[in-house]
Amino acid sequence: MLDIITICDNGNNANTYVVGNDKEVIIIDPANRLSNITTAVKTRKVLGIFLTHAHYDHFVTLNEVLNKYNVNCYMHQKAFNKLTNLMDSCAFFFGVKNLKETDKNKTVFIKDNQVLELSSNLKIKVITTPGHTDCSVVYQIEDVM
Secondary structure (H helix, E strand, C coil): CCEEEEEECCCCCCCCEEEEEECCCECCCCCCCHHHHHHHCCCCCCCCCCCCCCCHHHHHHHHHHHHHHCCCEEHHHHHHHHHHCCCCCCCCHCCCCCCCCCHHHHHEEEECEEEEEEEEEEEEEECCEEEEECCEEEEECCCCC
């Protein structure tokens, strides 16, 4: 059965989702405190980090989470350059003065209708949804988006 935990510990940040089963999970939009994310993950194996798009409020703790779990980050190719651009990521509007670079070696670019099979128990379908941003995607896992 699919387990979905929603974290929102700051009114300025988007929800972070920890999605998976009792053994393994993915993290969608690492926007909240690392301590709350690790509490939700527990001892489960993290298979990857996923961004729905590259607005700052959706990736506030991305680099911390990448360092903690040493996994890949999956995102639309147009999202990557926004991660270090104060205006394109809207970080400027949150009072952020600089952004740390994300390791490109830990980045996997995803495409529309791609199905990622990170384990035998977890398949993730990518659906591009440009509109809010040109790098917006939705992830379908089982019957949940």
